[in-house]
Amino acid sequence: EAGVAQSPRYKIIEKRQSVAFWCNPISGHATLYWYQQILGQGPKLLIQFQNNGVVDDSQLPKDRFSAERLKGVDSTLKIQPAKLEDSAVYLCASSLDGGAYTQYFGPGTRLTVL
Amino acid sequence: QKEVEQDPGPLSVPEGAIVSLNCTYSNSAFQYFMWYRQYSRKGPELLMYTYSSGNKEDGRFTAQVDKSSKYISLFIRDSQPSDSATYLCAMSENNAGNMLTFGGGTRLMVKP
Numbered sequence: 244e245a246g247v248a249q250s251p252r253y254k255i256i257e258k259r260q261s262v263a264f265w266c267n268p269i270s271g272h273a274t275l276y277w278y279q280q281i282l283g284q285g286p287k288l289l290i291q292f293q294n295n296g297v298v299d300d301s302q303l304p305k306d307r308f309s310a311e312r313l314k315g316v317d318s319t320l321k322i323q324p325a326k327l328e329d330s331a332v333y334l335c336a337s338s339l340d341g342g343a344y345t346q347y348f349g350p351g352t353r354l355t356v357l
Numbered sequence: 358q359k360e361v362e363q364d365p366g367p368l369s370v371p372e373g374a375i376v377s378l379n380c381t382y383s384n385s386a387f388q389y390f391m392w393y394r395q396y397s398r399k400g401p402e403l404l405m406y407t408y409s410s411g412n413k414e415d416g417r418f419t420a421q422v423d424k425s426s427k428y429i430s431l432f433i434r435d436s437q438p439s440d441s442a443t444y445l446c447a448m449s450e451n452n453a454g455n456m457l458t459f460g461g462g463t464r465l466m467v468k469p
Contacts, residue, residue, distance in 0.1 A: 247400070274454060283365060285445050285459025286401065299455040334400050343389045343449040343457060348400030 245269065247349030249335050255355045261323035264352045268316065268337030274298075276346065277310055277320050278334040286334055292318060293341065325356045360384055361448060363460035372469050376433040380446035380460045383427065387448040387458075390422050392431045395443045395462065404444075405431070436467045 248267040256262050268275050273294050278286035289308065291298040295315040303310070307326070312318040322329055332351040339345060361382045370376055378392075388409055393401035405420040407413045407429075413420045419432040429448075433440055443462040450456060 276454065284461050285361075285447070286457075287459070288455055288457065291455040336400070338454050341454045343452045343454055344391050344403060344406035346403070346454055346457075348402065350398065350400050353398075 247335055247337050247347055249333075249349040249352055251352055252350065253353045253355075255357065256325055258327055258356050259324040261321065262325055262354060263319050263321045264333050264335075264354075266318045266320070266335030266349060268318070268335070269339075269347055272337035272339050272347075273315070274338040274341040275312060275318050276336040276338070277318070278336065278348075280332045280334055280351070282331070289320070291341075298341075322354075325354075327356050330354055330356045358383060359461075361446060361458050361460040363446060363463050365461055365463060367464040367466050369466045369468060370436055372436060372438060372467055374436050374467070376436050376440070376465060376467075378431040378433075378444050378446075378463050378465070380429050380448075381427055382429075382448055382458075384448070384450070384458070385424070385427065386450045389449040389452060390420070390429050391447040391449075391457070392418075392420055393445040393447060393459075395445060397442075401445055433465075436465075438467050438469050441465060441467050 277289040280286045290300040292312040335349045336346040391406040395401045421430045446460040
């Protein structure tokens with residue numbers, strides 16, 4: 244079974260630029276999550292989708308971050324404009340049932356904002 | 358004070374040692390407890406999960422939960438260099454994937 248795919252794996256941008264990350268979940272997984280993991284910290288949930296609907300985006304900085312999952316499969320996360328403090332690894336995870344211990348994580352995209 | 362605390366390490370042990378990794382937490386409503394392993398440049402991978410109190414064993418790994426002390430542990434027996442990674446604990450009040458609170462992780466190095 245193929246895992247969660249993410250691209251790009253690494254991205255370096257200047258502050259105030261925009262950037263987008265892509266995630267392809269495990270086939271059949273209806274639930275998709277985006278997390279931000281700052282160096283030395285645990286992942287922090289940004290947004291959860293169930294199929295193509297948003298379940299929880301309470302911690303998403305909506306003034307600069309946006310995410311979509313138009314067809315209920317792939318998802319993109321965008322940052323515009325980026326700030327220095329956005330430097331982090333952005334992890335995508337998917338789950339068949341949305342449970343607490345059924346998430347499978349992708350390898351992440353490491354973002355550096357200069 | 359963070360809701361979930363972990364010593365960041367690094368914790369360095371010789372191959373074959375028993376490793377003890379720990380998390381403390383402040384929210385007494387946590388019921389679901391998980392341990393993830395994260396290799397460098399990879400995403401977290403679920404190792405073990407427990408519900409409420411008690412012990413759970415899976416091969417060389419044992420997870421313990423002490424809700425009275427708000428303390429959870431992961432023991433690794435006969436540690437191997439391949440166990441070198443960052444170990445994250447995570448907790449949730451209910452069985453909902455959007456409610457996980459992660460610790461900051463402990464970096465473990467097992468030396469041959």
